Amino acid sequence: MPELPEVETTRRGIATVMTGQTLRRLVVHEPRMRWPIPEGLSVLVDGQVVRRCDRRGKYLLLHFDHGCLIVHLGMSGSLRRAPLDEDKRKHDHVEWRFDDARFLLHDPRRFGAVLWHDASAGPIEQHPLLAGLGVEPLGPDFTADHLYQHLRGKQQAIKPALLAGNIVVGVGNIYACESLFRARIHPATPAGRIALVRIQRLHAAIQATLQDALTSGGSTLRDYVNASGQPGAYFEIHAAVYDRAGQPCRVCATPIKRIVQGQRATYYCPTCQKR
Structure with missing residues (x-):
């Protein structure tokens, strides 16, 4: 998508x-x-x-x-x-x-x-x-404190909480996987149990991941082309975990794992990403 x-x-x-x-x-x-x-x-x-x-x-x-x-x-x-x-x-x-x-x-x-x-x-x-949409992830209203306050008390796993779109909008499946990897957070971690310091790291990872993708014109999806009819190039080269099940982690060489959360595929490193 x-x-x-x-x-x-x-x-x-x-x-x-x-x-x-x-x-x-x-x-x-x-x-x-x-x-x-x-x-x-x-x-x-x-x-x-x-x-x-x-x-x-x-x-x-x-x-x-x-x-x-x-x-x-x-x-x-x-x-x-x-x-x-x-x-x-x-x-x-x-x-x-x-x-x-x-x-x-x-x-x-x-x-x-x-x-x-x-x-x-x-x-x-x-x-x-x-x-009902949440704040824009690259806008001034999306702060680490905003993310922390809206996740407090949630038993829902962090990845589907990000995908819901009512806290922060537009962090879709690919970018949620990549951001959680950058923040070293396991995607099944209950959202409300993540400490503020880790939320701050996640906030920075979301913004950096999206900004990197924007700089490179978006991810390469099978059907996606931009307004000029050209495919994006970012994740074709730089994906750390997304769609890399069984391949070695680029950081620790542990095989990347794939699970399903809310009918969506999730990719993560079991060594780098902790609950």
Whole structure:
């Protein structure tokens, strides 16, 4: 699944082109996504100016004067820039056409979304998909104390607690595994039993892991491409534990283990990461 660095990399790519430009036409080739694309959506946005391109968690937010398009890439989707004369590919479901640019939402599994939030309904932050999200992991509100206070008393294991998204948003499966390895914390450790000093280490590890991924353009997932249609490169080279079950730990040479937590694969080093 495209995670926060991949979505942020996409946002940066589309923002340099879309911002301040008139959307000439929104074309919905396939409305049957995770939630049906609203009928008449193109009537709302055709001929309107994209004022800015934001991100909240894994949602892309395309702002217009009278509302906002909420775009989610789903499990294996991408939003890429395509030549104006390129034929539409199979699984290209939504198309944004500008004077000199064209973007296509490619989503083989159709788990993504394109929804409309009208300005008359209040701030976009109040939309049901966004209202319950935690703080941004690279924003000023995400501090070690915030993480510690919200984990106190939780019997839930630390990794699914990070994935829940109500404390800190966008720390998905890959980056949770990598951050816990950097912090030397076992993924099954009860979240509320982790001492403040270890939470401080985890906080720093989350930010460093996400920043490293952003610097390199996101992780290399089988289906992921950025806004220019290029794959990311970070975890192809640098993954410490993710998807490395049975391979030697890069620190101590102990074989990396794989377990399942909440139906998600977890990778860790049994020597380096302690409960």
